[in-house]
Amino acid sequence: MTNPLTDAHAVFARYEELRWRLPYWRGKAEEPLVVRDLSEVMDRYDAFVLDGFGVLNVGEAAIPGARERVAEMRAAGKIVIVLTNAASLASAGSVAKYQRLGFDFTADEIVSSRDVAMAAMAKLPAGTRWGTTPGGSMEGIDALPLETDPAPYLDADAILYLSGAEWDEARQAMLVGALQANPRPVVVANPDLVAPREGGLSIEPGAWAHALMDVAPDLDVHFFGKPFDNAFQAVRARLGNKTPPLHRIAMVGDTLHTDILGGAAAGWGTILIADHGIFRGLDVAPFIAASGIVPDVIAATT
Ligand SMILES: [Mg+2]
Numbered sequence: 001m002t003n004p005l006t007d008a009h010a011v012f013a014r015y016e017e018l019r020w021r022l023p024y025w026r027g028k029a030e031e032p033l034v035v036r037d038l039s040e041v042m043d044r045y046d047a048f049v050l051d052g053f054g055v056l057n058v059g060e061a062a063i064p065g066a067r068e069r070v071a072e073m074r075a076a077g078k079i080v081i082v083l084t085n086a087a088s089l090a091s092a093g094s095v096a097k098y099q100r101l102g103f104d105f106t107a108d109e110i111v112s113s114r115d116v117a118m119a120a121m122a123k124l125p126a127g128t129r130w131g132t133t134p135g136g137s138m139e140g141i142d143a144l145p146l147e148t149d150p151a152p153y154l155d156a157d158a159i160l161y162l163s164g165a166e167w168d169e170a171r172q173a174m175l176v177g178a179l180q181a182n183p184r185p186v187v188v189a190n191p192d193l194v195a196p197r198e199g200g201l202s203i204e205p206g207a208w209a210h211a212l213m214d215v216a217p218d219l220d221v222h223f224f225g226k227p228f229d230n231a232f233q234a235v236r237a238r239l240g241n242k243t244p245p246l247h248r249i250a251m252v253g254d255t256l257h258t259d260i261l262g263g264a265a266a267g268w269g270t271i272l273i274a275d276h277g278i279f280r281g282l283d284v285a286p287f288i289a290a291s292g293i294v295p296d297v298i299a300a301t302t
């Protein structure tokens with residue numbers, strides 16, 4: 001990747017560079033309401049749709065106060081849903097992960113980009129062989145792990161960017177060559193460029209998929225997850241007839257170009273959590289001004 005995504009400035013610049021591939025900004029441009037935490041905006045919304053990384057957890061640690069805030073939402077009768085761009089864990093694994101962190105979410109309350117991708121993939125012909133980036137697994141598909149052997153890169157009927165954990169420049173180069181020789185559809189099960197971890201930012205499948213599109217712009221690449229509407233549709237489908245009026249749903253996230261952009265495009269309210277994600281330690285105002293992606297609310301913490 002030409003732009004090493006090592007800090008918030010680099011990640012922000014890359015998101016702006018590929019902005020034309022993301023949904024159009026449909027939010028307002030009013031001054032955001034600035035609060036300390038979500039307890040101050042509890043009355044404004046009937047449903048809180050919470051991002052994972054940067055809102056509930058950083059890597060394998062829960063964000064202080066997040067568990068208590070979720071309990072407070074439940075006590076106030078709010079709908080609580082987790083909407084996370086994460087692809088490595090199956091639903092049962094996500095429930096277990098949040099339980100380990102001390103949260104009480106049920107499988108019904110967690111929507112991941114992985115689920116959204118799987119639902120779309122299930123509509124494709126049975127027997128499709130998916131060349132899959134290693135580091136996660138997906139049940140019910142015929143997966144060919146893309147590792148050092150070149151054969152699966154050539155044999156796959158379609159490509160699935162599932163995890164970035166074991167992906168690198170050498171494997172990306174093999175994939176680019178294989179797709180340039182024989183174009184096949186590509187599914188991206190996590191559109192994020194990076195995720196905040198305890199030790200810094202990890203490179204996520206979206207970063208690799210956008211790098212692929214830069215050099216092979218004619219490929220058929222399908223992103224599932226925020227900021228794309230399929231993720232927000234999946235939440236509305238999950239809530240069914242309990243879906244509140246759209247402006248009474250809050251998308252709570254730490255990333256302007258996924259959570260806030262997508263939430264606004266869906267017609268929802270938007271809340272940026274500033275202190276734990278990629279903007280940790282920085283003033284978010286210059287990033288908001290430069291992108292024009294203006295959350296309704298900025299909260300320091302969950
Ligand atoms: Mg996040």
